Amino acid sequence: GAVVSQHPSRVICKSGTSVKIECRSLDFQATTMFWYRQFPKKSLMLMATSNEGSKATYEQGVEKDKFLINHASLTLSTLTVTSAHPEDSSFYICSARRGGSYNEQFFGPGTRLTVL
Amino acid sequence: DAKTTQPPSMDCAEGRAANLPCNHSTISGNEYVYWYRQIHSQGPQYIIHGLKNNETNEMASLIITEDRKSSTLILPHATLRDTAVYYCIVRATTSGTYKYIFGTGTRLKVLA
Numbered sequence: 001g002a003v004v005s006q007h008p009s010r011v012i013c014k015s016g017t018s019v020k021i022e023c024r025s026l027d028f029q030a031t032t033m034f035w036y037r038q039f040p041k042k043s044l045m046l047m048a049t050s051n052e053g054s055k056a057t058y059e060q061g062v063e064k065d066k067f068l069i070n071h072a073s074l075t076l077s078t079l080t081v082t083s084a085h086p087e088d089s090s091f092y093i094c095s096a097r098r099g100g101s102y103n104e105q106f107f108g109p110g111t112r113l114t115v116l
Numbered sequence: 117d118a119k120t121t122q123p124p125s126m127d128c129a130e131g132r133a134a135n136l137p138c139n140h141s142t143i144s145g146n147e148y149v150y151w152y153r154q155i156h157s158q159g160p161q162y163i164i165h166g167l168k169n170n171e172t173n174e175m176a177s178l179i180i181t182e183d184r185k186s187s188t189l190i191l192p193h194a195t196l197r198d199t200a201v202y203y204c205i206v207r208a209t210t211s212g213t214y215k216y217i218f219g220t221g222t223r224l225k226v227l228a
Contacts, residue, residue: 004159034215043203044160044218093159095216103207103214104150107159 023094030096138204
């Protein structure tokens with residue numbers, strides 16, 4: 001149990017386009033989902049926290065108009081990178097928390113975004 | 117938020133126990149210690165977590181010192197597939213969001 005999927009696993013896009021990444025909890029309801037980005041050989045950096053049905057909370061320095069997060073249901077959160085530029089190229093990872101007495105986060109496999 | 121300190125890298129011989137230390141000297145009373153690992157280009161995988169008692173599951177054991185200022189993750193019989201970056205995380209509970217703050221982790225290399 002506790003499987004989290006991401007789609008797509010890899011995406012290449014042109015500069016100036018927008019890219020949407022989906023994060024789904026497959027066998028549990030996620031009260032909270034998190035989005036991270038990771039640069040090569042670096043640690044994960046938390047971008048934002050999203051709770052179902054409410055606005056996401058962004059970490060300091062993360063542009064909310066650049067990285068749009070929607071958490072429309074208890075099993076789906078989406079991250080849209082708007083007007084992507086080469087510096088947005090990164091590995092984006094989501095995680096989901098079951099809530100209740102289960103507080104560990106379960107991570108998706110990640111999405112590698114390359115902006116040309 | 118409590119921060120963690122881990123050695124940047126460690127080597128371990130295949131079949132031997134791998135002991136990965138973590139310091140979290142500013143941990144507060146209700147914060148848990150979580151361990152995850154990340155194999156190259158994959159999402160982190162949950163290993164184990166604990167509050168103050170030692171914990172064991174099918175993957176590993178977690179030893180937490182009595183003062184809770186440090187912990188050790190033990191992989192009892194390391195295999196080549198255990199080569200990964202291991203992250204020790206103290207779960208922050210700012211505004212009840214339970215967010216994780218990742219440190220730099222320990223890059224464990226299991227040697228044949």
